[in-house]
Amino acid sequence: MYPIESWLDHDIHFDMVKRLRGKDNQHTRIFYGFGEAWFGSFLVAFSEQGLCWFEPEPKPDAHARLLKHWAPATIVREDSRVQQQLLHILNKPVQRCGIHLCGTDFQLRVWEALLCVPRGGKVTYGDLATLLGNRKAARALGNAVGANHIALLVPCHRVVPLAGGTGRYHWGSAFKQQLLDRESHAIHVPGLMIESTQIRAS
Numbered sequence: 101m102y103p104i105e106s107w108l109d110h111d112i113h114f115d116m117v118k119r120l121r122g123k124d125n126q127h128t129r130i131f132y133g134f135g136e137a138w139f140g141s142f143l144v145a146f147s148e149q150g151l152c153w154f155e156p157e158p159k160p161d162a163h164a165r166l167l168k169h170w171a172p173a174t175i176v177r178e179d180s181r182v183q184q185q186l187l188h189i190l191n192k193p194v195q196r197c198g199i200h201l202c203g204t205d206f207q208l209r210v211w212e213a214l215l216c217v218p219r220g221g222k223v224t225y226g227d228l229a230t231l232l233g234n235r236k237a238a239r240a241l242g243n244a245v246g247a248n249h250i251a252l253l254v255p256c257h258r259v260v261p262l263a264g265g266t267g268r269y270h271w272g273s274a275f276k277q278q279l280l281d282r283e284s285h286a287i288h289v290p291g292l293m294i295e296s297t298q299i300r301a302s
Contacts, residue, residue, distance in 0.1 A: 103190055104137035107252050108282045111219060113196040114253075117149040118208045121169075125202065128173035132166065133182030134158070139275065145175070146185050150198025154250045156271050169249060170202060199250060210244035217258045220283045224262045246270060252279065 119125070130152060132145035143162050145153035152170070155162050167175055189197050201211055213231050217223050223231075225238045225245075232241075248256040251271060257279045261267040269276035 101136045101138070102186055104139075104142070104252070105282065106190060108219070108279060112253070114215060115150065115196070115198040116212070116215070117198070117200045118212070119200070119202045120205060120208070121202055125170055125173040128170065130166075130170055130173050130175045131178040131181050132163075132175065133177060133179040135182070135186065139278070144182055144186065146182065147173075147200045149200040151185075151189075151250065151253065152200040152202065154253060156251055156275065166249075197253065199253060201250070201254070203244075203247065206240065207244045207247055210241060211248055211250075211254050214245070214248070214254050214256060214258070217255055219255075222258050222260045222280070224260060226262055228259065258283075 119128075128147055130145050130147050132143060132153065135142055135144060137156075140157050143153065143155045143158040143166070144151065145166060153166055201208055203211065209232055210228065213228055216231075225241050226235065228241050228245075229235045229237050245256045245259050246268075248254050248270075251257070257269060257276045259267070266273045266277045266280070
């Protein structure tokens with residue numbers, strides 16, 4: 101069982117690569133595998149640039165969605181390589197993780213904004229819209245947040261309704277509340293960092 105909970109208990113230093121969806125992915129190679137954590141099973145995938153997919157309790161269509169999202173990348177299952185990559189990240193005294201985001205220009209901007217929400221913090225869709233300079237984009241923001249494919253690390257669970265409550269979550273409201281509760285009780289070490297950003301457009 102992998103100690104994935106450390107992603108909620110400690111701050112992580114990120115090296116981020118952003119890529120617009122499209123033909124540029126034809127040169128991308130992705131390897132994926134499955135594992136177990138405190139919440140159950142998960143599907144995780146890596147490219148050469150970093151972690152590019154993390155899905156708790158994967159649904160039956162998870163593999164098909166992975167293929168569709170990263171098309172036309174080469175995607176293969178390599179459990180032993182996934183294990184090595186995860187342990188390499190999780191066993192470091194100070195965790196550092198490369199993440200590889202792929203989406204539309206707007207989605208990439210939203211996901212990057214989510215990485216700025218500190219562990220233990222929460223934001224509303226209105227907060228995100230203000231941060232992005234477009235207060236009328238709340239509905240589009242909701243779609244972009246919901247399209248996030250790297251759960252926990254790209255913290256879409258920290259977005260909550262202005263009216264209160266937990267709000268909807270792709271992996272269930274109960275799981276979302278568990279994540280928020282765990283983060284709120286963890287000892288906070290300030291300094292969520294995005295060390296470097298590269299923009300690669302198709």
